[in-house]
Each structure stands twice: as C-alpha cells, then as structure tokens.
Amino acid sequence: MGKNRKLKNALQRFQIQQSIIKSVQKPETNSFKSKKELKKLKINNPDYERIPIHIHSHTSQRSFIPFTKNSKILLVGEGNFSFAASLASLLEDASCIIATCYDEEPVLQEKYKDAADHIEKFKSLGGTVLFNIDATNLHSNPILKDTRFQKIVFNFPHFCSTLMQPTCIPILS
Incomplete structure (x- = not known):
C-alpha cells in the first residue's frame, strides 16, 4: 500500500513537471485547462512548490x-x-537557512579569499552563519539542538584532507 502511494505521488510530480515544461516551451498556450485543475494539482501534491532552476537546451x-x-x-x-549564497539568491530569502562551517572565521578567510563576499551576500539575504561547528557534534550546539529542519545538506569541503582522522573512520566503515 505504501509503494502505491509513493508511485502515485511520483507520477503526479512527473505530470506536473511535464505540464510546466510544456507551458514554458509554448508560453502562448496554457497547459492547464482551468484554474480549478491547477489548484487541484497544487493541493494534492505538497512538492508542487519546488522551485525550477532552468531548462537545459539539449534536453x-x-x-x-x-x-x-x-x-x-x-x-x-x-x-x-558559495553554495549557501547561491541557494539564498535562488530562494530570494535566506531567513530559513543556517549555514555552518568547521573552521573559525579567520581561518576560513585565509583558506578561501572569496568567502567574505559569499558570506556577506548570504547574510544580506537573511541567512545565519555559524563558525567552528563540528558536524559530529551538532546535537550539542545550543542553537541547533532544539531546531527542527526539513532539509539538511552535508557539504564536506575538508573530506579529502581529514579522511584518516579518527572521527571520520567510523563514518566511513
């Protein structure tokens, strides 16, 4: 029963995406027959509000x-x-985003010369930046421990350099 529901939702998402593609490719024609049909698709599918990035010209x-x-x-x-700044620009509001970094701010500025610009852009759109955050101890951070997130993205810029550190070995095995 659970698989049928997932398949049904996946099919609805696919059909919505195809309708959007058709309406973008031919802006003079509306792929929805009525506003009621569009509203029905929005109500029945919580993923409808996903944000389109772009259309590939070759596909x-x-x-x-x-x-x-x-x-x-x-x-x-x-x-x-840079990912945080790009995501904030795409969403046009970063008040719902918290971005963390393993390094302290001066170390980060030394490693990445363009970090200051990205951080400034991210903060100007309302984002929150936390430095010196170890991903293995997120639960102990007072700001993060009581916050519920809908999405968590793990970016690992230090992955190759810390591959053999004792804290990484249990994760990798």
Missing part, C-alpha cells in the same frame, strides 16, 4: 531544486559559502 527536462521557500534548511560543512 526537454526541467530541473528542480528540492527546497521550498518555507523549508527550514541546515547546510553543514560549508567551505567558501
């Missing part, structure tokens, strides 16, 4: 980012904060 498939404007998002392990 007719439309890409979607799996975040909504209302999702509480945690970005763990940001390097130069």
